[in-house]
Amino acid sequence: MRTVIVVGASLAGLYAARELRAQGFDGRLVLIGDEPHAPYDRPPLSKGFLTGDMDQGQLALSDEEETAELAAEWILGTRARALDVRGRTVVLDDGRTLTGDGVVIATGASARRLPGPPLAGVHTLRTLDDARELRAELTRGPRRVVVIGGGFIGAETASSCVALGHDVTVVEAAPLPLVAQLGPEMASVCAGLHARGGAGLLTGVGVAALCGASRHVPPGAGSAGGSRSVRGAAATGDTVTAVELSDGRLLPADVVVVGIGATPNTGWLAGSPLAVDDGVLCDDGCVTALPQVVAVGDVARVGGTRAEHWTSATEQPRVAVRNLLAGRTVESVCPLPYFWSDQYGSRVQFAGRRGEGDTVRIVEGSPEGVGEGGGNGFLAAYEHGGRTTAVLAVDRARPFMKARRALAAERAAERAAELAAV
Incomplete structure (x- = not known):
């Protein structure tokens, strides 16, 4: 080559x-x-x-x-x-x-976007330019922030907005944030991080529309009237004012962050x-x-x-x-899926693949009081048929890394045995 x-x-x-x-x-x-x-x-x-x-x-x-x-x-x-x-x-x-x-x-x-014309004040968060625009808007005084999507980006953004002193509500269409990844039992524990962190959380409800109002911005006035041009919206275009939910409720909003994958x-x-x-x-x-x-x-x-x-x-x-x-496949990827997320002062870590029917066992610590400080936290193992499929930790980084290494070693041994049998 x-x-x-x-x-x-x-x-x-x-x-x-x-x-x-x-x-x-x-x-x-x-x-x-x-x-x-x-x-x-x-x-x-x-x-x-x-x-x-x-x-x-x-x-x-x-x-x-x-x-x-x-x-x-x-x-x-x-x-x-x-x-x-x-x-x-x-x-x-x-x-x-x-x-x-x-x-x-x-x-x-x-980043996925919601359908409809662009509105000033509506953001995604995927690139450096996205983050710059959102950060600039969040430094302009207290804002009512609605985060659409309770996944990792949504939860981390909500946490950051709370830390900056904003009024934050997270809207999640699923019954619980992260339920697909963590299962209902552990997802309910992580959902509690929002409440203890100071953000509102609405689950099981979707977004019907974003509402906007036209606010004139005189030439050279910059942020006059509390609005600005975002993503090509004209200076005299519409600015987001509320989020209409699928059940008819309206959430007033000065800033909307769309985190839907x-x-x-x-x-x-x-x-x-x-x-x-x-x-x-x-x-x-x-x-x-x-x-x-x-x-x-x-x-x-x-x-x-x-x-x-x-x-x-x-x-x-x-x-x-x-x-x-x-010039050909001589090696396969055999990674152990791993992700982490920092929310409201807590670190959530997960490794492996959870499957339907897995049971959860608390290995150490307790889910009670997670996110409230004072050294709380826990390590949990997902199990199926006597086999560990995944591990989850909140504020237990060292035990988690040990469990992650052990799980990776198990998977590598299983993969080697599969290859030897072919």
Whole structure:
């Protein structure tokens, strides 16, 4: 291979570039990113960056020395528009084409949005620019904030808004936040973090519409009248004033944050031979149906599963690059799913895969009083048929990491036994 193109210059793309150099690729390396920023860490956007405890410099994933060592060509602020039928020529939105001997697809995902025209005061939180806009609005005095979606981004954003002194309500369509990931018993415990943290929580109800009112902003007045232009909304356009729920209730709102998940960025692959179904379809080694094309991170559906987690974006590139350089699948990804979330001063950590019918056993500590300080917390194990399937901890980081390592070792042994039996 003389040229490898990495499409996507965020976490997974950067890790793929690092692995290419670490595994001996010394040819031309090109990274394409649709954002104008160098690779940065996304998890702090809803936490320390939003509250002002971190600045942009602290988000950087690499420094000048490492960037120089990568010896890569960076094309930032430019989107990939298409992948040609042969699969190794990338067409950019400015008309340029780049041809390589190998391609790594790492285009990530984009935040889902609610239907309807844009309203000032309505935000998503996925990119650095998103976080900048939201942070600027939250520093303009007390706000009534409605967070739509009680998942990790929604919960962390609500927590940050409470810390900044805003009146916060979280709206979750499911019976409990995180119930799909944690199951009803543990999800109810984590739901209590909102109440103890000072945020309102409405569950089992959807959003029917966002309500807006026209507020004139005189030229040069900036934030006059309490509104501003956001995401292309005209200065004389509508500003959000309330959230209408599916049961008819109205929640007054000055700021709305939409945290209802993300969609993999696969639109640019339309017309290519790649199979796409909620992500780029890959085998267990991140290898696609096209020769010398692999996919990693949020955009990749590896072995039938797409995982939007930091650990997936950092662990998949090693295997994907090895298979890319080998020209075939010689190694499979066998990670243990892991995620964490910081909410209202508590850290929630989860590893493994919970299944329907799993039972939950408290290994140590107690769910009582979680989030109230004083060293409370617990470690729980999900079990099925005498086998541990997942572990969950709130404010028990050290015991959790020990349990996570043990679970990972079990899964690795099971995988080795499966391979030996083939």
